[in-house]
């Protein structure tokens with residue numbers, strides 16, 4: 129018997145996740161066991177990294193299935209501790225096919241320096257990587273949510289902003305969440321956001337230097 133559509137869709141999703149983990153590790157965005165990565169399959173199943181592994185050294189067995197409400201499909205498997213932050217995005221928007229989460233230095237430090245609920249990104253050419261942005265003469269507000277070990281409670285804080293976060297969001301002192309219709313889109317948007325956070329951090333350093 130040849131490989132069924134079911135299996136080949138799963139294999140493709142798992143490969144996307146392994147590849148994304150390597151890329152995020154190369155960029156220094158997933159230190160130790162930080163970060164988590166998921167894909168939604170065309171049939172609605174969700175593939176996500178198991179909890180606690182190093183995301184730069186994943187293989188396909190580190191990718192497990194969860195149902196749309198975030199419950200592992202197989203007992204005995206432990207999905208990412210932050211699974212609910214992925215499933216709430218999939219539930220909100222049927223076009224979302226991939227979600228990535230990393231802990232970069234820029235997102236961690238910058239979010240701890242800013243007390244405002246949003247970080248305004250303005251005047252950057254790279255803003256065009258985000259949906260609906262066609263010119264640099266625009267501004268994008270990235271929500272900064274306080275970190276919370278209670279992920280269900282954090283998901284509740286994120287919920288009112290769903291549909292209004294073109295560049296993703298940042299959890300203070302923790303990291304970023306970014307998504308897209310497929311893995312390449314999610315990774316490109318993550319790269320755009322991380323670049324802009326690094327720019328903002330560099331600007332903050334320059335201002336500090338001025339005394």
Ligand SMILES: CSC[C@@H](O)[C@@H](O)C(=O)COP(=O)(O)O
Nearest residue numbers: 161162163164179180181208209
């Ligand atoms: C280095 S601890 C990081 C975790 O607490 C969490 O924030 C994280 O991103 C990874 O958790 P995981 O359960 O592996 O998906």
Ligand SMILES: [Zn+2]
Nearest residue numbers: 162163302303
């Ligand atoms: Zn995290």
